[in-house]
Amino acid sequence: MSFGDLLHQAGGMGRFQFIHVTLLAVPILMMASHNLLQNFTAATPEHHCQIHDRDNDTRRLNVTEQPGPTTELLRAFLPLDATQRPANCLRFTAAQWRFLNPNATGANATRADVEPCLDGWSYDRSEFASTIITQWDLVCDFRRFQQMAQSIYMAGVLLGGVVFGGLSDKYGRRAPLIWSYMQMAVAGSCAAFSPNFISYCIFRFLTGMALSGIILNGVCLTVEWIPTNVRTIIGTMNGYCYSVGQLILVGVAYAIRDWRWLQLAVSLPFFIFFLYSWWFAESARWQILTGKPGDAVQELRRVARINGKKEEVDKLTLEMLKCTMQREMASVKSTYSVIDLVRTPTIRRITCCISLVWFSTSFSYYGLAMDLQNFGVNIYLIQVIFGAVDIPAKFISVLVMSYFGRRVTQAGSLILGGLAILANIFVPLELQTLRTSMAVLGKGCLSASFNCTFLYTGELYPTVISKVSDDEQKEKILLQTTDIEKTKPTG
Known part of the structure; x- marks a missing residue:
């Protein structure tokens, strides 16, 4: 006999399993929101140099106050790039009004003195009200920091797999999972209030670690409490939860265009996940393999009770478990x-x-x-x-x-x-x-x-x-x- 027989005796795929799998699947809907979040929070809008204030001409004021309707006027302040659009990272040292003439040639533009964006950048906020790019000017010479933020997050995912994998072996699946929910909620929320880019990266790193803890321990708790014949179906359904989560992210990001509120919106639900995760049952199989058969019997009895198998509760004893799991318990040595x-x-x-x-x-x-x-x-x-x-x-x-x-x-x-x-x-x-x-x-x-x-x-x-x-x-x-x-x- 094996653990599967004990699981069948406790009700198989019963009421407990349905509730357990559902509660573990709901957080997966938000996994994509954090993995792909920087597509929106770190989006780079159209931008160009702030127009310098060395010229008090009225036309210059119109450019800075209404950059959209006066795009043509930008030619007097910004050189054109290879696509004949205003450059993102350069500006003229002084207004070149002659370039407003339709007959002005590109050769004239190349001879004008240019300089980098010394006074910052102006951003098109029609699509994104605010992103970490506009928050900390991560463009031009600083654009590499955008990729760095995502790389730091993925480094957290990598380290989280190592850390929470080890904790899962030593302390079980339930405790690291509960901690991961709390870490995700707190770190994600703190990232939304980050005062600078460094603190933002630190909190995103911790968020990545928590995500690994949730996936590793959530998957283990899911499959170790369900019968073998439904694991492929349940695994596929969890995969669909991640796919649906990508669509949820689009809806939330479309409704919330400010990166701080968006970051907060996808992090707050994990406080709810943390609260109900205390109901989860520890993996009885892990308890058996780590020399805790008494605790495993208690968990199996609880599952049988929830599944309505009251007649099986008294049959699930320590002696019966040791007899059934003899081969598995031998591996503990x-x-x-x-x-x-x-x-x-x-x-x-x-x-x-x-x-x-x-x-x-x-x-x-x-x-x-x-x-x-x-x-x-x-x-x-x-x-x-x-x-x-x-x-x-x-x-x-x-x-x-x-x-x-x-x-x-x-x-x-x-x-x-x-x-x-x-x-x-x-x-x-x-x-x-x-x-x-x-x-x-x-x-x-x-x-x-x-x-x-x-x-x-x-x-x-x-x-x-x-x-x-x-x-x-x-x-x-x-x-x-x-x-x-x-x-x-x-x-």
Whole structure:
């Protein structure tokens, strides 16, 4: 017998499981809001140098007070770039009124003295009332800080996977998950009130760490309390929650154009998640494998009671649990580390391949999803399209996995996604519709790859990696489909 038998005895996929899975899935709706938040909070609006006040001419005042209607007047103060538009990072040292003459040539403009934006920048606020770009002038020589902020956030996601993965093994899934909800709520809210760019990056880093803690421990708590036969369905539904979350982000960002209020709006719900997360049950399987069978019995009895299996409550005893989980409890005597992931040839090959798949999928997926402004399409529209394409992509991936298996689905989605992205290299910049279509196809394929990778990783890795003597056999892999790898990467 196995833990699955105990779970079936406690009600299988009963009332407790439905409530548990639902409450764990709701926060996933907000995961995309933080992963892709900087598409809106760090958007770069149209901008140009502030017009200097060395000339009190009335026409100059009209330019500074009403930059939209008097765009033509900007030619007197700003040189033109290669696209014949006012330059973003340069201005004339003095007003050049002769350039308002339609017959003025570009040659005349190149001879005029120019200087950098010494007095700051003027921004077009018709689409974004405020972003971190306009807040701290992260343009021109400072534009690299925009990418730095997102990189710091992703570094937090990486470190969070290591930290909360270890905490999950040592203290269980429930406690780190509760802490992660609180950290996400507090750090996200503090980021909204950041007085400077450095503090903003620090809070975003902590937010990224919390996101990893939520995903890792949330996934573990989900799959360790549901029967094996519904895990694929539940995993797919969680994936759809992330896709729907991208559409929710668009709606919230469209309604809230100020970056501070937007940051706050996507962070406050985690206070609610923190409050109800105290109801979650600790993973009974983790308790058994860490030598806490008494606590596991209490949790199983609670689950049976909620599922209406009152006659099974008294049958769930410590003696029965020890008899049922004899093989699993024997593994408690052994300890394992990261070294075990590369100790034997088979596991080493799996680790290398899975790591490459996770890297290539994540790198390409977020490379597309976090660069929406460069497609030349309305940022809200392209975000809706990018979010919507995930829904059919994940559905198709489930069908292909069912009929052709994981390996064909994984390889096919990565190959098609790679070809779509590479093809865009040869598409002229003028064909924006075609370029966007290819990018959408690539993102859909990568979304299918993510859907497959989450499932494939758990099925390839063994629950226990045992070391045996040379006289017996070189490796012994106890493949159990009733568990997933405890430290699964995020996506």
